[in-house]
Amino acid sequence: MTEFLQQIINGISLGSVYALISIGYTMVYGIIKLINFAHCDIFMVGAYTGYFAITTLRLGFIPALFFSMAVCALLGVVIERVAYKPLRNSAKETLLITTIGVELFLQNIIKTKALAGPNVLNFPEVIPTATFKIGGLQFSNIQLITLGISVIMCAALQFLISKTNTGRAMRATSYDRDAAALMGININRIISVTFAIGSALAATGGIVFGMLYPKLEPIMGVMPGLKAFVAAVLGGIGIVPGAMVGGLSIGLIETLSKVYISSGLSDAIAFIILIIILLVKPTGLFGKRNVKV
Amino acid sequence: MKKNVFAKMGCTILSLVLTAAMVTGCSSSKSSSDGGKEESAEIVIGGVFPLTGDIPGIGSAMENGAKLAVADINAAGGVLGKTLKLISEDDQNQASVAPNAISKLIDQDKVAGVVGTYASSCSIPMATIAKERGIPMISIASTNEKVTQEGGGYVFRACFIDPLQGKVGAQFALQKLSAAKAAMLYDKSQDYCVGIADKFKTNFNEGGGEVVFDETYNRGDSDFKALLTKIAGLNVDVLYLPDNYSTVGLIAKQARELGITCAILGSDSWSDPGLVTVGGSAVEGCYFTDHVSFETDNPKVKEFAEKYKSQFGSEPSGFSVLSYEAVLLMANAIEKAGSTDSSAIVDALKATDMEGLASNYKFDSDNNPIKSVVINQVKDGKFVFAEEIQPE
Structure with a gap:
């Protein structure tokens, strides 16, 4: 029983990282209807930026987090302006392929000697790990911080989208871009803001991931990114709380299937879930039936 | 309208530049391989290493080891009186990339033999190609048994097996x-x-x-x-x-x-x-x-470690030594064979009795070296x- 509860803790800890990446994914999709595959690589850049902020600039955890969020927000906006905006009115597939192009570009540019170099880097222990034991269960402060950050980010994002003017403009843009423009909404600004927020969330995910699994490499974003994508679809792509729940669910499913079904099949199971959802309820757990996709 | 014209012009110019670059790129690579053949003042061998991917540290340690070996061989007079040249390729530590790397070395660079690579899952498909094309290959650090088995006699290795x-x-x-x-x-x-x-x-x-x-x-x-x-x-x-x-x-x-x-x-x-x-x-x-311990009295290993440090500014790993030895084995076999004829090199490799850096090399009937394991x-x-x- 203790072991089962410990596995639940492991699953939630893993899931909170997926959730953090997933809410950024889902927000960009929700507003712009674009699956941004480069999202997981902005996550990677976020982790690297955090690394340099902590080691070279000697910043603490919170300043490094904000620094990395700012750098990635800027990067997100630049990528959108340079690579996606010129294609905004072309076919969806073109844009989708461009996001993959950006993904490969980011993975390979970070490997160059001028940036991080090809070697694996070790994320510094910016907050000393402390392990707590309660009745045979073990968890660390890092795991708690991860979960806390995911929940806070999710709540803040939900508040931003549903309660603020910017959020209303985002929703209007999502619903009908041309009509929103006619109502005086600056579409370019709203899309930039969306990418800035999405990328800042990815940066947060990157730093948290670096603290939990201190191995930085250019392809570190790929697998978590794919899982986060499944999580976003599971929760209903475009729906922020759905992504949170989806992320935690995928973390739990992955952990429990590793332990109780087969360690080798855990990834396969995560992706089978994606296929089942797409077949049975394409709008996801939280999706409305009449959602416009 | 005007903007469109400029955009079109821009495209044309860009495509012209790209075409020009491609043409010159092709011609330069052609001339280098032709040059190698005509003058034949060089003996070219290929090296495949995981230079990027998830273990680039090992890749560069291996490439550096091979470079040192080439430099040492050339300093001692080269192979068959000619300069030894190493062309490196990256396999990204991926089984899907490694076959292209060795094919490129064989087809384009016309190498006499190939040393590489690290992962068994990369060396196994490479061994199949080496066998098909009849090119001698020495895997540097792939310890899975299948590597030499798949090689049909053409593939050897510088390390012990799993x-x-x-x-x-x-x-x-x-x-x-x-x-x-x-x-x-x-x-x-x-x-x-x-x-x-x-x-x-x-x-x-x-x-x-x-x-x-x-x-x-x-x-x-x-x-x-x-x-x-x-x-x-x-x-x-x-x-x-x-x-x-x-x-x-x-x-x-x-x-x-x-x-x-x-x-x-x-x-x-x-x-x-x-x-x-x-x-x-x-x-x-x-x-x-x-494979190797650097805490040893072996003067050759010590000398190698010092040379490596002064040249590359980092500590060598066991894989640098293996890589050095693999190049040495290949050069030794070419020298013994007296030509770059592949079957002659393979025969010479089979009959190897060579003093490496850390160990002496003799191959068993499966082309695996008989050597010790360090903990x-x-x-x-x-x-x-x-x-x-x-x-x-």
């Missing part, structure tokens, strides 16, 4: 660590990991111990807590992790966090300073089977010699 490594690991765990219960955790997609884990299990069970946990993970995983939590409940004496240094560092760290205090044992792919970079204090005290331990972040086990 059955020996798995056996030595199991014996060490049983005798020196007095382990009775062992757990294994490895990457199921790597021939190397699967082959070695299999041999460890057989030998550990036959030697009176019991492998109580045998599970795998996927390539690219970062979270191992689910499986490690299971292991923590089993009270094993030794945890066997035959995988690359970068992954192992993470596993060891998470194992220690979950309160697994038992000894951790690994294989030769731990042998990179990156192990300590990622694993930190978690890998302190761990043992692994390796190193991580102490204060450095790899310290623990034991050397001779082959039977």
